[in-house]
Amino acid sequence: MLKSNYSGFSLEAGTDEAGRGCLCGPVVAAAVILPKDFTHPFLNDSKQLSEKRREELRPFIEENAIAFGVSFVWQEEVDQINVLQASITGMHRAIDALKITPEFIIVDGNKFRDYKEIRHETIVKGDAKYLSIAAASVLAKTYRDEYMAKIHQEFPMYNWKKNKGYPTKEHRNAIREFGPNIHHRKTFRLLPEQLKLKV
Numbered sequence: 001m002l003k004s005n006y007s008g009f010s011l012e013a014g015t016d017e018a019g020r021g022c023l024c025g026p027v028v029a030a031a032v033i034l035p036k037d038f039t040h041p042f043l044n045d046s047k048q049l050s051e052k053r054r055e056e057l058r059p060f061i062e063e064n065a066i067a068f069g070v071s072f073v074w075q076e077e078v079d080q081i082n083v084l085q086a087s088i089t090g091m092h093r094a095i096d097a098l099k100i101t102p103e104f105i106i107v108d109g110n111k112f113r114d115y116k117e118i119r120h121e122t123i124v125k126g127d128a129k130y131l132s133i134a135a136a137s138v139l140a141k142t143y144r145d146e147y148m149a150k151i152h153q154e155f156p157m158y159n160w161k162k163n164k165g166y167p168t169k170e171h172r173n174a175i176r177e178f179g180p181n182i183h184h185r186k187t188f189r190l191l192p193e194q195l196k197l198k199v
Helices: 051-064 075-081 083-096 131-154 169-178
Strands: 012-018 027-033 067-073 104-108 119-123
Touching (some): 012 083, 012 131, 027 083, 067 083, 075 083, 104 131
Parallel strands (some): 104 119
Antiparallel strands (some): 027 067
């Protein structure tokens, strides 16, 4: 059973990101402030949910949240600042996008930078413990998946609609055959034999 609150503050924002382990596309982050009485029978860590469940949850979260924000950190910036900093930067920008300033922030994972003067707590596997982080994980994942399906139209040979840019065998074989493109992260090890690959 996921908990509704960590800090005791009513305006507590949960934040999470999606796409850190991908070879291409953006890191997408979300921040969500939920009302104290928020409940949904199958809200959980987005990784535990089917794509269909996540897509059903997204409008429910957006309609019932006190506030939510989503941000995209594009692959060029991921390459410039590294993926960990991109994740934290994305979460900061998602909090910036909230229409209400939170009183406290709970963060999925164990790394974060201070956000303004607002206290925060990092929580390992927080998306499986707290509703607001789980909600943020669902938004981050669905917005990212939607974007990957869109750019799949342009580059169907990589099958991003299915693999979402993760380093699957199929995705790596496509990189081997067709090479990387504008959406790939240039600082990532796209192939095991990276040294032989002309980027």
